[in-house]
Amino acid sequence: MDISLLKVKNRWEELVDTAIERMLEEGAFSCSCGKCRADVGAIALNSLPPDYVPVGVGAAEAASTGEDELQHRLSQAEAAVRRALDLVKQAPLHSGASEPVLVNPNEDLVRTVLADVLAHQKEEQWSALQLAWALAYSLRELPPKYTTTPKGEAYARADEIQPSAVAQVLVSVHSSLQRVKAEVSGA
């Protein structure tokens, strides 16, 4: 199983995007450059509890999410964007030569640790969907660390990762695999 093929997403990303678009239209932003927008997105997403799901599952669940729930989540996203915008307005960094991309380096970190754990338990059989859920559950347990980085740069550099952070990821990966296994056996 190639872990890099597992696709997950944080459902807050879409809601935060929607909130940013609305506030741009309202003229709430004093600057609409790519860097300022991405920084607002990163700060807002870091203030919201990560809500990762395997890609594809999100759409089905969103359809079953009631309109009230959706509006509630959108207003939470808007409040987070408003707080983030206040911070960015105080000290805007603005776009440099390249357009920034928004990434949560936890995604690469958890993939790396998950691949490592699986390499050591060859007797276990996991489906791609099970592993995608394990990845999503792990990412929900870890505080998000969204950052904006120039396109094409390495997302999470290994030398920037603290050993204590790896230990925390390892614990979350193990508990997520246990959770997935329990769900399959109907526990």
Ligand SMILES: [Zn+2]
């Ligand atoms: Zn700007």
